[in-house]
Amino acid sequence: MCSAKIIPFPASVVATHGRSQQQPPFPCSALLFDLDGTLVHTGPDLAGAMNHVLQSRGLATLDPIEVQHLVGNGARSLLARGFWGRGAEAPEGDSDFEAAVQQFLAYYAHHIADHSHPYPGVMEGLQRLQEAGFFMAVVTNKPEFLAHKLLAELNMAHFFKVVVGGDTLPTRKPAPEMLYHATVHMASAINEAVMVGDSDNDILAAQRANIPVIAVNYGYNQHDALAALHPDVLVDCFGAIEGLVVREQA
Numbered sequence: 001m002c003s004a005k006i007i008p009f010p011a012s013v014v015a016t017h018g019r020s021q022q023q024p025p026f027p028c029s030a031l032l033f034d035l036d037g038t039l040v041h042t043g044p045d046l047a048g049a050m051n052h053v054l055q056s057r058g059l060a061t062l063d064p065i066e067v068q069h070l071v072g073n074g075a076r077s078l079l080a081r082g083f084w085g086r087g088a089e090a091p092e093g094d095s096d097f098e099a100a101v102q103q104f105l106a107y108y109a110h111h112i113a114d115h116s117h118p119y120p121g122v123m124e125g126l127q128r129l130q131e132a133g134f135f136m137a138v139v140t141n142k143p144e145f146l147a148h149k150l151l152a153e154l155n156m157a158h159f160f161k162v163v164v165g166g167d168t169l170p171t172r173k174p175a176p177e178m179l180y181h182a183t184v185h186m187a188s189a190i191n192e193a194v195m196v197g198d199s200d201n202d203i204l205a206a207q208r209a210n211i212p213v214i215a216v217n218y219g220y221n222q223h224d225a226l227a228a229l230h231p232d233v234l235v236d237c238f239g240a241i242e243g244l245v246v247r248e249q250a
């Protein structure tokens, strides 16, 4: 059984983001979905590409579970964390690192859907949400070409009117611009949108855009860490989402 838990906003969140708690179901026309850890379990293929790069350089490989906890800030950041540990930043102007990034991207692009698959209930849930008339977008920190490739290989591309990647704009999540961009390209408005994601970046981006955010705890971040960021609702499976949104008529 799916469950959805409303996370009460403390005064600090209200003061910082200027928004009082909204109660679901949220009236909206647009749903903005994070990709890795929310729609698709990509961890094993990301780990495969990471370990390919590490191995080719004679370095120790990483446990795939460890790699998936490093996902969420794009490919360069993932690789930097794989090389130097959690919290590491991708260096600028380091030609060796840039060569490793290209090696990672090339390998990952060829193996992007070897093991990756939508989480349980995602395909059916997206189908019902589309039939209910929601406009849907993917808003991911993954490079845009990889997001398109993954969605095409998993037969998911037809659900989405727009895909915004980590390199589509000069900024990426947790900045809110990707969310604005997605709604503009769906002929919707930001105040008619709800974000769904599995990480701090998704929750913060939604709070900065002043829109409701539903966090999922089956992805790459733990329940308690997510709850501490005060998403509006925290769910433990994708099927809970359709009970939390209601299609707003224009």
Ligand SMILES: O=C(O)COP(=O)(O)O
Pocket: 034, 035, 036, 037, 071, 072, 073, 074, 075, 078, 139, 140, 141, 142, 143, 199
């Ligand atoms: O960091 C990535 O490559 C993608 O992460 P996201 O889809 O969870 O934004």
Ligand SMILES: [Mg+2]
Pocket: 034, 035, 036, 037, 038, 072, 197, 198, 199, 219
């Ligand atoms: Mg994610």
